Amino acid sequence: MSGQTPNAAEGALSAGLPKPLDVGNGLVAGSFGGDGSWLSLGAPHPVHGFVEMLASPPFDEEQRGDPAAVRRYREQLTQERFAFLRLDLPDEQVPERRAVLDSEGRPVWHRSGRGWTCSVTAWALPGQSALAQRYVIEATPDVRAVLRFGGRLDRSALAEITEVNPPLPLDVHSDVEVSSGELTVTAPVLTTSARVAVHATAGRWVPDAGCAAQWEITAGDGEPVEITVTVSLAPPPWPGDGLRPTAPAPRITQADPPGTLEHIAAGAVRYVLGCTALDVGHGDRTILTDHRLLPLSWTRDAYYQALLLLCAAPDDHDVTDVVAGHLRWLWGRGRTPGAPWMRSHLPDGRPKDLAVQADQQLYPLLELADYRRVAGRWPIGPDGGDAAYEWGRLITEVWQGLPRDGHDGLLAGAENPADDPSELPFALSTQILYWHTASQLAPWSSELGLDSLQLEQTAQNLSGAIARAFTCEGPFGSQWAYETDGNGQHRLYHDANDLPTALAPTWGFCSPEDEHWIATMRFAFSPHNAGHVAGRFGGLGSAHTPGTWTLGDAQELAVARTMRDNARAKAVLERIGHVAGVDGLLPETYRADSGRWLARHWFAWPAAVFGILHFGITKGGRNVWRV
Known part of the structure; x- marks a missing residue:
């Protein structure tokens, strides 16, 4: 089922959006196009990982391991032409579409055409594995609105840039049953079903070609027409859990306050509580x-x-x-x-x-x-x-x-934090994280019976071991290497994924005036670093995926604030403010010449880090970031 309709906009999103808008309640999560069309509704599955209602073409299993094919597939998932449910109205002025968030953080779309206007609002139903959407149409007489469905249930493709263990192919077939007020979609292989229910002043579901259906209603009798659609998803219960618990994740309901960081932080909290921190039974x-x-x-x-x-x-x-x-x-x-x-x-x-x-x-x-x-x-x-x-x-x-291997107790790894193979076994950011973890656990050593682990001593020893193993000469003087073999071989590089290095003074590993840290950060954000990206919207990137990385921007903001460089911090916020979506979320990467989103239109990590920089990372007392 393709989900395409004659009036669907080609390409990606309209309404000036760089990404779809998302809604969830900790039980289910969904995404909507620039016209309010339904792109997906998904939930965790106890056997198949994650299942969703969608209409975009399946990923070609023969293209596993091909990064270009993966990126093309991911782009498809953002496109309105592959919506499984949409409301079509005649002669729409597509360039006039607009999307905003209301005071409750709910997405609202405004659409218009010859003789009509339509507002669309979406929200999650508390305690239910369902999302809802309300259309309010005001029109001149005899405007025909058609709600079109053409979707299927499927397992998430989990297509990765760096494939290690792809899921085994699974042949999933969906059946659609049409009744007057409700569509029922079932996928026996997934033991999962979905329902699409409509409440409107008139109309009924009518089967269309294949497994599609449509609901037609005529507006324009002098009163606004309201159509409310509820789509629910029912994967099987988690083993031993009986009925799914009905308590949704809590959510912070607020309009985005002014300011780039505030906007991103509010969006990150909404997205995590609604769409990524998902219930999987047993209170987990x-x-x-x-x-x-x-x-x-x-x-x-x-x-x-x-x-x-x-x-x-x-x-x-x-x-x-x-x-x-x-x-x-x-x-x-x-x-x-x-x-x-x-x-x-x-x-x-x-x-x-x-x-x-x-x-x-x-x-x-x-x-x-x-x-x-x-x-x-x-x-x-x-x-x-x-x-x-x-x-x-x-x-x-x-x-x-x-994984200690004997070199002063440093931790060795075959992959770096970018999911790429390590060139040398010891990564600087991992050792700083190791020190920080030991330091944070140490106060609870007696309470937990951890005295035999000698956590305070481990942290002390690591400080010296890191200095001995990673100190080397760089373009700005003595600095720390990205990786080392522990025997004098170093790799000079810095990656957008390696947040602990940028956070080292905030965590207390070194002082903000530490010459080695300063030289390392100067190197990181300079053309000497292979991870540096030049351009009007340039910054810190990664060998993993081209473009300027928003995680690199988060690092630069942390560094600028640590160095009390207000002009630099302001410049980072201006750049990231240009990139951020209307919902406050961020991509993995964007183009250095224009700020246009390049990779991963859904990615919780970057906005979460900016949110942490906004709220501060200490409990109570002075917020070390907001100086």
């Missing part, structure tokens, strides 16, 4: 990197999203409980005892990409320490026993299994 929550392209969990991405929630609402138990649910998932279903966390995991916790990255073994430890620091208590553990004893036992097991 996975945190996904996004809900459309890669609904998978990396401990790295998930950490910064969890920290965002702790920073945004440290005293709101409903919000901090989302992080507690993620910690239970992360250390329970999301981890195999005695084994490391893999590169990525499916929403049910099973490993997806079977590659090990050293830094991803640290983020779960750090998230737990941050939760204790902010919430003032330990969350209930995966086994539900004595929290301090259980967490102490789990931390000890993970800590003792960290």
Whole structure:
């Protein structure tokens, strides 16, 4: 089912949007085109990872491992011509379309044509696996509106730029049953169903060619016409969980306040609570990197999203409980005892990409320490026993299994934080993260029974070990290398994914006046660095994907604030303000000459980091970022 309609705009989005607008409630998440058309409605699945209603063509399995093919497929997912549900009205003035967020953070689209105007509002239904949309049409007599459906249920393709373990092909067929007021879509292979219900003053669903259907209504009798559509999704229940819990994720309802950082921070919180921190039964929550392209969990991405929630609402138990649910998932279903966390995991916790990255073994430890620091208590553990004893036992097991290889206790890794192969085994950002994690856990050592791990001593030893292993000469004097072999070989480079290096003074690893850190950061944002991107909208990028990276912009803002360089901080905010979407979200990369979005129209991590920089990373007291 293609989902195409005669009036569909070709290409990507209208309404001046760089990305679709998203709505979710922690149970389901969906995306909408620039005309309010439904691009997707998805949810975690206990067997198949993530399922969704959509109409875009399936990913060609023969093109696995082809980055260009993956990017083309991802672009398709943004295009209005592949909507599964849309309202068609005659002679629309497409350039006049507009989309905004209302005071509740709900997307609202304004459309118009000859003899009519239409406003469209979408929202999530609290406690239900459903989204709703209301169309209000004001028109001259006899304006014909047609609601068109043409969608299917499918498993997420999980098409990656750097494929490691692609999912096995799955032949999914959808059946559509049409009744007067409701469409029912079922996919027996997925044991999943969806329903499309319409409430309107007139009309009924009428079968169209294939598995499509349409609902026709005539407007223009002097009164506005209202049409409300509710689309629900029902994957099977999680094993042992019975009926799905009905409590949605909490949400912070607010209009975006003025200012670039405020706008991005509000959007990031909405997106995480609604679309990535998703319920997976038993009171657990996975945190996904996004809900459309890669609904998978990396401990790295998930950490910064969890920290965002702790920073945004440290005293709101409903919000901090989302992080507690993620910690239970992360250390329970999301981890195999005695084994490391893999590169990525499916929403049910099973490993997806079977590659090990050293830094991803640290983020779960750090998230737990941050939760204790902010919430003032330990969350209930995966086994539900004595929290301090259980967490102490789990931390000890993970800590003792960290990939130390004998070079001053440094952590070795075969992949770097960009998911690319390491050229040398020891990455600077991973060692700084290691030091920070030891430092953050140390205050709770006695409480958790961790004295034998000698966390304070480990942090002290790491400071000297990092200086010895990574110090080398660079274009601006003595600096730290990106990678080393521990025996005098260094690689000079800096990547947008390596946030710990930029955050080193904020975490207390070094002072803001440290000459090695300053030289390293000067190198990072200079043409001497292969990760530097030149242009009007240039900045820090990555060998992983071309373009200026928004994570690089976040690093530069952190560096500018640490150095108290207000002019530089202002310039970064102006650049990122030009790039940010109407919902405050950010891409992975954008063009250095124009600011146009290039890659990953859905990506929670960058906006989450900017939100952390806005809210501050300490609980109470002075916000170290807002000087």
